Amino acid sequence: MAESKNNIITHGLSGKVGDLIVFSQRDGKTYVSKAPKPKTVEDSPKQKEHKLKFQKATLYAKSVINNPELKQMYAAKADTSKGMSTYNVAVADFFNAPEIQSIDLADYKGKKGDIIRILAIDDFAVKTVMVKIESENGNLIEEGAATDSGYEWLYTVTITNTNLTGCKITVTASDYPANLAETTKIL
Incomplete structure (x- = not known):
């Protein structure tokens, strides 16, 4: 994999360039990837159901972040050394019943x-x-x-x-x- 260091042209760049490439930022690095192709088929009922559940999970996670007591509880379980945030813990909890x-x-x-x-x-x-x-x-x-x-x-x-x-x-x-x-x- 090619790597470009201290490139003043792409440093901090993010977004889509035409229909060809996408620049994104993660962990202080710039990533370039192929642009996604537009979807041509409709989602199946199971895909729609899963998307709806994921939307609900993200709304739940946002409510946790806005509730200081819950945020503290979830933050205690977040392992930031592995990239797990309070938000991620809340989303995962939403998907798992007792x-x-x-x-x-x-x-x-x-x-x-x-x-x-x-x-x-x-x-x-x-x-x-x-x-x-x-x-x-x-x-x-x-x-x-x-x-x-x-x-x-x-x-x-x-x-x-x-x-x-x-x-x-x-x-x-x-x-x-x-x-x-x-x-x-x-x-």
Whole structure:
């Protein structure tokens, strides 16, 4: 690859020259590349969907940059030595929903004060974990937020449930961009 140093003609130049070449600036260097060809086919529905999702991700990242509290949280995860900015971390987080790895019902016997343990993870952070307990016929018994213990999320049961057979326990985890993950267990 040819390299030109201290070239007063191209130094700092950026933009398109005709339909032939494009000058761009990155890391204090001037790059020259072939001009892109105009698109001749319409995007497929999947491409349109992906573009829309990416637009939403960039809007989310911009909102993070404008929110001092969120900006500080995301900046703490940005590895600038690898070119990862706060903005990049926010965009990546938008694309990744949390994952509920396990729901531990060993301590749930249907009594008030029993604990349901949930292991939920995310590439950035899990913001909330909600638990809903329904009877076999779908009637809501209780629902509420689990608390973060630092390692796992803990939900303390608030209502005694004498008939556990067929009960459905649904756990929903959400992250800062409001991505959701949901898992259900039936007793």
